[in-house]
Amino acid sequence: MRFFRIIWDGITKENQVFKAALGLCPTLAVSTSVENAIGMGVAATLVLIGSNFVVSLIRNWVPKQVRIPIFIVVIATFVTAVDLTMHAYFPALHEKLGIFVPLIVVNCIILGRAEAFASKNNPFYSIADGIGIGIGFMLGLMLLATFREVLGAGTFLGKSLGIKEPALIMILPPGAFLTIGFLMAFFNWAGGDK
Amino acid sequence: MKGIWPILALTIVAVISGAVLSWIWDKTNPIITRMDREKEEIARRMLVVPEDIDLSMIPSGVYSWPNLGVKDRNGFESFKGKEGVQEYLLIWIDDLKKVHVKYNVPKDKAKFIEKAVEAINKSMKITPQICGDWDVYQLFKKAISSTVNFKKVLVLADGTKIEASKDGFIGKDGQKYVVKGDKVFCNGKEVKGKVYYIAYLGGKRVAAVFKVEPVGYSSKLPTLVAATFDGTVLGIKILSQSETPGLGARCVEIKEGEHEPWFQKQFSGLKVDEIYLTEKDEKPGKIHQITASTITSRAVTKGVREGVQEFLKMFGKEG
Structure with missing residues (x-):
C-alpha cells in the first residue's frame, strides 16, 4: 500500500538528516x-x-x-498552538519538551516537506509523509545522540555506563560535526550512493 | 484582480492564524499564569522549611496538602475526604507534639506513611531518611510548609520599606504602589522596587524569600532565593529556563538516584562571600560550575550573590 511505502521511504531513502542533510541546526x-x-x-x-x-x-x-510565506505562517501558527496547548494542559510533558517546540519553527525539514510533498499530494499521503519523515528524523537524532552521549558524557538515557573519563568534546559542537560526518559517510557508503 | 489575489490570500491566512492563536491564547494563558503562580508559591514555602524538620519548631495544629481548609482537631477527626481532592495528606500535631495523619495516596506510598508516622513520633523529626521514601517526605514537607506565613514588604530603591496591608502597598504619603509581575508602578509610572517575602515559622521570623532574574546564555533565569537575616542562603530554585539542552539546561538537572538539582543544591548553607564559582571567578568560591556552561553557572551565581548583598543592605541592620 502506498501509505506505508511513503512512511518507509521517509525513514530510509528520504531520511532528512543523513540523505537530504536538512534540519542540521536543531539536529546538532x-x-x-x-x-x-x-x-x-x-x-x-x-x-x-x-x-x-x-x-x-x-x-x-x-x-x-x-506559497512560502503562507506555509511559514501555517507552520508558525501550528507550532505556537502546540506549544500553548501543551503548556496549559500537559505541563509535565511541556517541562520536558518545552525547549524544543519553539525550535521547530525554524526547522527547515518542516518547510521542506510542505514545499516538496504536501503541496503536491493529497492530505492522506501527506500525513503518511509526516509520520515517515518524523520517525526518520527522530531515529537519526537518536543515533547521533547515542554516540555523543555515550562517548561524551559516559551515560545512556541518563544512566551511568561507568566510563571513567568521557571525551567531553563529543557533547560540544565539534563532536556533533565529527559524528554526523562519520555517520553520513557510512550511510552513503552502505546505501551505495556515489 | 489577478495581481491582488496573492496579497489577499496571504492576508486571509495571516488573519485566520491570528484569530486562531488569540483564541487559543485566551483559553490557555489564564491556566498557564495560574500554574506559574502556584508553582512559585509552593517553591517559596518549600524553600523556607528546612530539610530536617524539627517538630518542636512547628506549632501544634492541623496542616494539610493540598489545602483542605481543616483548622482544628474536631475538623481533623471528622474529616472524610473532600470533593475533587483525590490525593491528600492531613497532619494533626497535638499539644504533646504527637503526629496523627489522614491520607489518601497511591497504594505503594501508603505503607511508607504509616511507618513514617511511627518513626517521626519517636524522633520528633521529619527527615528523608525517617520517611524512607522521597515522595512521602515531600508530602510531609508540603503539608508542613503550609504553616509558613509570609509578610510582603516592598522595598523601594531609596531603601523605603512598605509593608503590605489589606489595600496593597500604601506609602507614608498615601501613595499607592501596584506590583504587577516583577514590576512596580506608582500612579501609572514604573518605579524601582522589589518585593521581599518575610517568612514566619511558628511566629518567629526565620528568613526572607525574594526573586532575582539573571540573564544566562540564551534565556532569563528567574530564581527564588531564600536567605536568613544573617545572610546565609537556605536554598535557591530556578523557576524557569531555556538554556542550551545538555549544557546550560543542566542547571535544573537531577542526577540519577538523587532528588534535587545538584547545581542548585550547592547554594544551600553558603554565606555571601562563598557564593563564587570554584574557578574562573573574581574570587574562589564554593559553587562547582556546570561543565562547559560557564555563562549559565556564572549568571546564576552572580545573580544570587547580588540578590543576597542587596537584601543584606536593606535588611541587615534589623538582623
Missing part, C-alpha cells in the same frame, strides 16, 4: 543526549504531521507567488 544542537533527541523527535513529528495535513488541504488554493 539537541543531539547531546538521547532523551533530548527523543523529545525533539516527538515534537517535530507532531508538528510535521499537522503542518503537512493543513498545507495539503489548502494546496490548490494557495497562489504560487506567496
Whole structure:
C-alpha cells in the first residue's frame, strides 16, 4: 500500500538528516543526549504531521507567488498552538519538551516537506509523509545522540555506563560535526550512493 | 484582480492564524499564569522549611496538602475526604507534639506513611531518611510548609520599606504602589522596587524569600532565593529556563538516584562571600560550575550573590 511505502521511504531513502542533510541546526544542537533527541523527535513529528495535513488541504488554493510565506505562517501558527496547548494542559510533558517546540519553527525539514510533498499530494499521503519523515528524523537524532552521549558524557538515557573519563568534546559542537560526518559517510557508503 | 489575489490570500491566512492563536491564547494563558503562580508559591514555602524538620519548631495544629481548609482537631477527626481532592495528606500535631495523619495516596506510598508516622513520633523529626521514601517526605514537607506565613514588604530603591496591608502597598504619603509581575508602578509610572517575602515559622521570623532574574546564555533565569537575616542562603530554585539542552539546561538537572538539582543544591548553607564559582571567578568560591556552561553557572551565581548583598543592605541592620 502506498501509505506505508511513503512512511518507509521517509525513514530510509528520504531520511532528512543523513540523505537530504536538512534540519542540521536543531539536529546538532539537541543531539547531546538521547532523551533530548527523543523529545525533539516527538515534537517535530507532531508538528510535521499537522503542518503537512493543513498545507495539503489548502494546496490548490494557495497562489504560487506567496506559497512560502503562507506555509511559514501555517507552520508558525501550528507550532505556537502546540506549544500553548501543551503548556496549559500537559505541563509535565511541556517541562520536558518545552525547549524544543519553539525550535521547530525554524526547522527547515518542516518547510521542506510542505514545499516538496504536501503541496503536491493529497492530505492522506501527506500525513503518511509526516509520520515517515518524523520517525526518520527522530531515529537519526537518536543515533547521533547515542554516540555523543555515550562517548561524551559516559551515560545512556541518563544512566551511568561507568566510563571513567568521557571525551567531553563529543557533547560540544565539534563532536556533533565529527559524528554526523562519520555517520553520513557510512550511510552513503552502505546505501551505495556515489 | 489577478495581481491582488496573492496579497489577499496571504492576508486571509495571516488573519485566520491570528484569530486562531488569540483564541487559543485566551483559553490557555489564564491556566498557564495560574500554574506559574502556584508553582512559585509552593517553591517559596518549600524553600523556607528546612530539610530536617524539627517538630518542636512547628506549632501544634492541623496542616494539610493540598489545602483542605481543616483548622482544628474536631475538623481533623471528622474529616472524610473532600470533593475533587483525590490525593491528600492531613497532619494533626497535638499539644504533646504527637503526629496523627489522614491520607489518601497511591497504594505503594501508603505503607511508607504509616511507618513514617511511627518513626517521626519517636524522633520528633521529619527527615528523608525517617520517611524512607522521597515522595512521602515531600508530602510531609508540603503539608508542613503550609504553616509558613509570609509578610510582603516592598522595598523601594531609596531603601523605603512598605509593608503590605489589606489595600496593597500604601506609602507614608498615601501613595499607592501596584506590583504587577516583577514590576512596580506608582500612579501609572514604573518605579524601582522589589518585593521581599518575610517568612514566619511558628511566629518567629526565620528568613526572607525574594526573586532575582539573571540573564544566562540564551534565556532569563528567574530564581527564588531564600536567605536568613544573617545572610546565609537556605536554598535557591530556578523557576524557569531555556538554556542550551545538555549544557546550560543542566542547571535544573537531577542526577540519577538523587532528588534535587545538584547545581542548585550547592547554594544551600553558603554565606555571601562563598557564593563564587570554584574557578574562573573574581574570587574562589564554593559553587562547582556546570561543565562547559560557564555563562549559565556564572549568571546564576552572580545573580544570587547580588540578590543576597542587596537584601543584606536593606535588611541587615534589623538582623
